Amino acid sequence: MSTVVEPIPRGTLAGRVGRRVQDWAPAVVVFVGGIGLWEGLVQGLNVQEFLLPPPSDIAETLWTERETLWSAGWFTFEEALGGWVMGCSAAILTALILARWRTLATAIMPFAIAANAIPIIAFAPITNNWFGTLSQLSKMVIAAVLCYFPVLVNTLRGLTSVRPQQIELMRSYAASELEVFRRVRIPNALPFIFTGLKVATVLAMIGAIVGDWFGGSLDALGVEIQRQAGVFAFTEAWAAIVVASVLGIAFYAAVSGVERLTMSWHPSTRGTAE
Amino acid sequence: MSVVSLEGVSKEFGQGGVVAVQAIDLEIGEREFVSLIGPSGCGKSTLLRIIGDLIQPTRGEVTVKGKTAHRARLGRDYGIVFQDAVLFDWRTVAKNISLPLEMMGWDRRKRAERVKELVDLVELTGFEGHHPWQLSGGMQQRVSIARALSFNPALLLMDEPFGALDEMTRERLNLELLRIWEASGSTVVFVTHSISEAVFLSTRVVVMSARPGRVVGVLDVDLAQPRTADMREEPRFAELIRDVRRLLRRGGGFDVEEPTPTGEEDYIVAEERLR
Numbered sequence: 001m002s003t004v005v006e007p008i009p010r011g012t013l014a015g016r017v018g019r020r021v022q023d024w025a026p027a028v029v030v031f032v033g034g035i036g037l038w039e040g041l042v043q044g045l046n047v048q049e050f051l052l053p054p055p056s057d058i059a060e061t062l063w064t065e066r067e068t069l070w071s072a073g074w075f076t077f078e079e080a081l082g083g084w085v086m087g088c089s090a091a092i093l094t095a096l097i098l099a100r101w102r103t104l105a106t107a108i109m110p111f112a113i114a115a116n117a118i119p120i121i122a123f124a125p126i127t128n129n130w131f132g133t134l135s136q137l138s139k140m141v142i143a144a145v146l147c148y149f150p151v152l153v154n155t156l157r158g159l160t161s162v163r164p165q166q167i168e169l170m171r172s173y174a175a176s177e178l179e180v181f182r183r184v185r186i187p188n189a190l191p192f193i194f195t196g197l198k199v200a201t202v203l204a205m206i207g208a209i210v211g212d213w214f215g216g217s218l219d220a221l222g223v224e225i226q227r228q229a230g231v232f233a234f235t236e237a238w239a240a241i242v243v244a245s246v247l248g249i250a251f252y253a254a255v256s257g258v259e260r261l262t263m264s265w266h267p268s269t270r271g272t273a274e
Numbered sequence: 275m276s277v278v279s280l281e282g283v284s285k286e287f288g289q290g291g292v293v294a295v296q297a298i299d300l301e302i303g304e305r306e307f308v309s310l311i312g313p314s315g316c317g318k319s320t321l322l323r324i325i326g327d328l329i330q331p332t333r334g335e336v337t338v339k340g341k342t343a344h345r346a347r348l349g350r351d352y353g354i355v356f357q358d359a360v361l362f363d364w365r366t367v368a369k370n371i372s373l374p375l376e377m378m379g380w381d382r383r384k385r386a387e388r389v390k391e392l393v394d395l396v397e398l399t400g401f402e403g404h405h406p407w408q409l410s411g412g413m414q415q416r417v418s419i420a421r422a423l424s425f426n427p428a429l430l431l432m433d434e435p436f437g438a439l440d441e442m443t444r445e446r447l448n449l450e451l452l453r454i455w456e457a458s459g460s461t462v463v464f465v466t467h468s469i470s471e472a473v474f475l476s477t478r479v480v481v482m483s484a485r486p487g488r489v490v491g492v493l494d495v496d497l498a499q500p501r502t503a504d505m506r507e508e509p510r511f512a513e514l515i516r517d518v519r520r521l522l523r524r525g526g527g528f529d530v531e532e533p534t535p536t537g538e539e540d541y542i543v544a545e546e547r548l549r
Contacts, residue, residue, distance in 0.1 A: 165360045168328050173374050174348045183373070187364045265364045265405050 053235040061239040068224070073243040076221035079136045079208035080201075080251065083143020088200055091148045092193065095155035099185065100177065105156065116149040121207065124214040133215040143207030147200035154196030158189025191266055194259040201255055205248040275340060277429055277461040278302040278325055283334030285320055293486035294320045298334070300480065300489065304428075307455060307462045309472035311518065312482030312490075313527040318465045319433050321487070325463060326354055326431050339428055350378065352429040353422030357437045359414035361406040361421075368393070368402040371420045378425060392420040395454060412443040419451070423458055430455075432464045436471070444468075445503070448475055452501055469522070473514045474501060481518060483525030490525035493517055 035055050041047070042054040049057070062069065098105035124142045131138035162184055170180045212222025221244055228236035280300040286293050295317035302308050310318040323329040324336060327347035338346035346352065353374075361370045371392055372385045380388070393399050396416040406414055415435055422430055435451075436444040448471060455462055466472050472479045479493040495514060497505050505511055522528060 163358075163360070165356050165358060166362075168323070169354065169356070169360050171328055172326055172347065172350075172352065172354045173377050174350055175377060179377060183377075184362070187362065190364075263364070 050232050050234045053238055057235050058238045058242060061235050062242060065236065065239060069221075069239060069243045072219055072221040072224045072240065073247055075136070075217065075219040076139075076205075076208045076212065076244070077247050077251070079139035079211065079220070080143050080204040080247075082136065083140035083207055084147050084200055084204035084251075086140060087144030087147030087204070088151045088197055090144070091151035091196070092155050095152050095159055095189075096181070098156055099159035100181070102160075109156070112149060112152060116153065120145050121210050124207075124211045127211070128214050128216075134217045136217075139208045139211035139216065139220075142211045143204040146203040146207040150199045150203070151193070151196035154192045154199075155189055158192025159185045161192075162188050190263055194255070194263070197255050198252055198259070201251040202248060205244065205251065209244055276301045276303050276337075277306070277339055278463065279335075279337040280321075280325070281335040281337075283321070283324060283331045283336060285317065285324060285329065286332045295324075295482075296486040296488050298487075298489055300492075302461060302463060304461055305459060307452075307464065307475055307477045309464045309466055309476040309479045310482060311466055311469065311472045311479060311522070312487060312525065313484045313522070314467065315485050316482045316525075316527075317485065317487030318467075318482055321482075322431050322433050322463060322465050325429075326352055350374070350425060351427055352431050353425070353427040355415070355418050355422045355430070355432045355435045357434040359406070359411075359418040361414055361417055363406055365405075366402065367398060367404050367406075367409070367417050370406070370417055371424055373421060374425050388424060392424055395423070395457065396420045396450070410443075411439055412447060415439065415447065416450070419454065423454065423460070426458070426460075428460055430458075430460050430462045432462060434465050434467070437466070437468075444471070449501075449503060451475065456500060469515055469518050470506065470511075473497075473511060473518060474506060479514075479518055481521035481525060481527075484527055488525070491521040493521065 038052075039054050039056060042052055098108065121142065123145070124138075127138045127141045127145075131141055159181075166184050166188075167180065170184055175183070208220075209222035209225070212220040213226055216223045218224075218227075221240055225237050225240045225244070228234070228240060278300070279302075280298050283295065283298040284293065285295050298321060300308075310321060312318050320329055324331050325338065325343060327336075327338075327343040336343040339351050341349065341351070362373070365373065368386075368389050372380075372389050375385045375388060389402070393402055396419060398413060398416055398420070401409065401413065406417070409417070419435070436447050439447065451462075452475060464472075464475060473495055474497075476495050479495060481490045481493065482488065483490045493514065497508070497510060497514070519528075
């Protein structure tokens with residue numbers, strides 16, 4: 001019997017690069033066009049600098065203030081990263097426990113889902129009070145709490161949305177509960193976990209920056225944004241926002257990259273090109 | 275010695291007491307190929323799972339290779355194949371096949387050797403490194419069969435393994451399965467609702483009635499071994515088909531309009547979803 005299945009087309013390196021360029025070209029055009037439009041409108045309509053500075057001024061400030069901005073950005077990024085690690089690991093651990101003892105989950109999950117609706121950021125002044133206004137820890141805690149719920153809900157869904165026949169198959173091999181987790185539930189949950197982890201990167205950055213607003217070290221980006229805006233140095237504030245955005249995007253992209261490496265088998269990482 | 279022995283096996287589901295199967299007596303000997311056939315909802319899949327100790331019977335005795343079904347499962351005495359291939363997306367073909375071997379603690383070299391044998395057996399050479407989504411449905415099911423055979427179980431339980439495949443692929447895989455059965459020397463219990471498939475494959479066909487599932491009759495299939503594709507055109511084949519149909523009719527298999535939405539789900543498994 002002959003079996004015919006086309007191997008997955010990989011293409012040459014040049015071909016792949018070419019496809020990448022094609023995939024990205026529209027987005028690049030929109031970005032460049034958007035910045036150009038912004039610059040043109042601000043110059044042309046003579047918009048006041050404190051309302052909206054032109055991108056060229058922001059770029060210049062980014063360069064002249066690069067040391068302050070970079071160190072403030074890094075300081076805040078540490079807060080976000082620390083909180084992200086704390087929140088995500090706690091969430092995954094909780095999900096594992098709840099998936100193992102399901103009655104516990106039915107008792108606890110309604111509260112977790114309700115807690116998810118609380119504007120947790122409002123607790124920032126309280127964590128500042130608990131862990132010290134100037135310490136990075138208080139911001140990490142608020143970032144961690146923000147990260148916790150989406151990662152918990154996603155991970156638990158991934159761990160429990162296993163097809164019944166996969167479990168039956170494992171039982172036919174006399175698999176222990178631990179083996180079912182290791183070989184079926186956890187790999188099955190990976191796409192869900194990564195979805196949670198990516199959402200959490202954004203939340204961690206928000207948590208860290210907004211946490212800074214309720215009082216924080218002068219080294220922090222959030223404090224920098226607030227301080228510059230307070231003295232009408234809006235170009236500087238915009239530059240700090242750009243730094244925050246770039247860090248947030250880089251954080252997200254980094255986790256996304258790890259996802260692709262970990263889950264090369266998954267449909268979502270197969271690539272669209274055929 | 276019989277490989278599978280059922281004595282007065284019944285299964286009721288839920289408080290309402292939906293009787294899935296009732297008072298089943300059945301002996302299956304070594305190297306037999308036994309098909310369970312019956313209308314949707316007759317409990318044939320339930321019966322298969324009772325043999326595999328995946329569902330507990332309400333009453334009756336189940337013996338597999340002289341042990342209780344439970345001890346047979348713990349002793350990994352059977353391999354199972356479902357209607358879906360139930361492959362793990364994150365594992366390659368080779369790794370899907372070697373999953374049970376990993377769990378049994380085979381060392382890497384022995385596993386690789388065995389996987390190679392099996393890949394040859396199911397004719398998937400060259401696809402060891404592929405992932406399930408890169409394979410056709412028929413190929414996926416062959417991986418699933420190879421996985422079930424990997425640890426040389428004496429018993430192979432198959433739950434409508436070719437039910438989701440097109441007719442051509444199904445007939446081809448029927449022949450392949452017979453060749454594999456011949457080569458592996460195992461006993462097969464095969465659930466199907468295709469009459470011709472049951473007759474073509476089996477040494478015996480067990481015909482079950484509509485719910486509650488009971489054994490209406492057992493038919494010895496006296497077609498020569500090994501089976502060939504031409505046998506489907508023999509007069510004897512047609513006679514056997516007619517006999518199975520008569521038994522099915524006697525069991526109410528043709529006049530029951532089953533309100534089962536999926537048609538296949540005549541067993542009940544714990545809901546895995548969390549609300």
